Amino acid sequence: MRSIIVTGGFGILGSAVADAFRAAGDRVTRIDFSASPADENPGGIDLGGVDLTDAAAAARAAEQVMAAHGGIDVLVNVAGGFAWQTLADGGPDIWARMFAMNATTCVSMTKAALPILTATSGAAIVNVGAGAALVAAAGMGGYAASKAAVHKLTESLAAELVGTDCTVNAVLPSIIDTPANRADMPDADTSQWVKPASLSQVIVFLASPAARAISGALIPVTRGG
Structure with a gap:
């Protein structure tokens, strides 16, 4: 039985x-980062209130997983966030926030787990990037840049781990079919939005x-599923 971490x-x-x-x-x-989940996690553990932009907090989380699951x-690495803002209406603050939520969380948790993963047979890291980071649309600069950082981390870390038994890949979904996205885009055609369960199967x-x-692969996931 494998031990899986999902941020x-x-x-x-x-x-x-x-x-x-x-x-x-x-x-x-x-x-x-939220204090508690809305659903159950049978057989697993939940660690709430963890700020993964803090490397020490990520290290403590890794230690707790080791203590519980061995x-x-x-x-x-799912943890992240989204914001739409043009440069005329915003500036460095939104770019810094996007980088912290999407890239720093990924770096911190990966760094904390890396010594264990590289010593484990058949280990894997899967990051959640974004199709929107390949060509940034208006208002998507900060978000796209932060997800592009996830893509480059995936590629560089895969190269660094050649010779170990740990793979590193990323999925690049288009629009994910979530209640928040439906609320933000009420008139959109959702027929080809990516279902969370379908994206999960790729992961x-x-x-x-x-x-x-x-x-080292960046895998586009663009069909509804």
């Missing part, structure tokens, strides 16, 4: 990812034995 685990996507790994027979630790086999695959030959 941002109390949110819509994080919960779906946790569900998918539990269905595969794994034990899941959900880590989130290891870390897979890290899925589970990238962490599976079937995907051991893949590392």
